[in-house]
Amino acid sequence: MRLTAWGLMALGLCGMAHAGAPLREMADPPQILYLNPADVAPRLIFGPPPGEAMTRQELDFLHRLIAVTPADRIARARADGEDETPAIYSAALGRDLRQMPATWNLLVTIEEEANAVIGAGKDTFARPRPYQADSTMRTCNAVKPGKSKRSYPSGHASVGYSMGWALARLAPQRAEAVLARADDYAMGRWFCGVHYPSDTSASRGVAMVVVERLLADPRLAEQVAAARGELAGVR
Numbered sequence: 001m002r003l004t005a006w007g008l009m010a011l012g013l014c015g016m017a018h019a020g021a022p023l024r025e026m027a028d029p030p031q032i033l034y035l036n037p038a039d040v041a042p043r044l045i046f047g048p049p050p051g052e053a054m055t056r057q058e059l060d061f062l063h064r065l066i067a068v069t070p071a072d073r074i075a076r077a078r079a080d081g082e083d084e085t086p087a088i089y090s091a092a093l094g095r096d097l098r099q100m101p102a103t104w105n106l107l108v109t110i111e112e113e114a115n116a117v118i119g120a121g122k123d124t125f126a127r128p129r130p131y132q133a134d135s136t137m138r139t140c141n142a143v144k145p146g147k148s149k150r151s152y153p154s155g156h157a158s159v160g161y162s163m164g165w166a167l168a169r170l171a172p173q174r175a176e177a178v179l180a181r182a183d184d185y186a187m188g189r190w191f192c193g194v195h196y197p198s199d200t201s202a203s204r205g206v207a208m209v210v211v212e213r214l215l216a217d218p219r220l221a222e223q224v225a226a227a228r229g230e231l232a233g234v235r
Contacts, residue, residue: 021101023108026084029119030112034217035210040117042124045206049127049152050198058196059134066138069191077188078140084111084159089167092181093174095234102226103170107163109223114162114210118155118203127152130193140192153202154195160185161207169215170224171231 032040039045050058066074080088086097086107097104129151131137164182168175186204189195215224 021105023098023101024105026108026112026115030116032113032116034113034214034219035117040120040206040210042121045117045209046121046125046153046202049125049202050196054198055133055196058198059130059137061197062130062137062190062193065190066193074140074191077191080185080188081140081156081192081194084156086111086163088160088185089163089178089181092177093167093171093234094177100227100230102223103167103230106220106223106227107166109220110166110211110214111159111162113214114158114207115155117206117210118153118158121153121202121206122150122155125152126150127199130196137193139194143194151195152199153206154186154189154199155203156189157186157195157200157203158207161204162211165208165211166215167231169211170228171234174234 049055086104090097097107126149128149129147131139131143132147132149132151160182164178164185167178171178186200189200190197214220
């Protein structure tokens with residue numbers, strides 16, 4: 001039985017891209033370009049992060065989860081932590097997204113917009129990461145001392161869920177595999193001890209809202225149409 005992110009939590013608690021176009025990389029830092037910032041203000045679209053009691057429960061859950069997670073799954077989570085490109089969905093889609101420039105570039109636009117919204121939330125809530133709240137928390141990689149408190153919501157989960165939901169909407173025939181990969185990618189942040197389940201949950205809902213608005217934005221209509229054309233042959 002495959003355990004999704006939600007099942008595991010329950011246990012513990014701009015131009016049109018065209019053929020031959022260069023593949024875009026995500027801007028650093030991404031900026032809100034299409035959404036109305038007033039509509040996606042952090043305290044409007046996010047609830048506050050959990051309080052002390054719930055945070056303790058989440059920390060306990062992470063300790064127990066990491067203790068029973070196989071080394072190969074931890075290694076995969078570590079690798080996912082280094083990759084925020086659309087390529088994370090190539091296997092689930094059954095096609096190499098590097099060979100689909102219109103889809104790739106649209107997904108980068110979407111992840112940039114979602115990540116900008118998430119970044120504003122991080123700055124607003126300043127929640128300590130699990131390893132900052134609990135020095136005994138095991139992490140996939142060494143963490144730098146004095147790192148900013150930016151646990152809530154999760155940027156990596158936003159990247160995964162925004163691109164995943166967009167692909168599910170544009171290629172519904174592959175939605176099940178793509179959304180399973182989105183959950184898997186987000187869960188990697190738990191296995192690495194760098195995010196709480198509530199961090200990734202917050203990113204999931206907002207990423208879906210962002211995607212729906214962007215896919216309906218007339219300014220992106222040509223990009224969306226080009227991506228649909230590339231994805232039409234996916235089975």
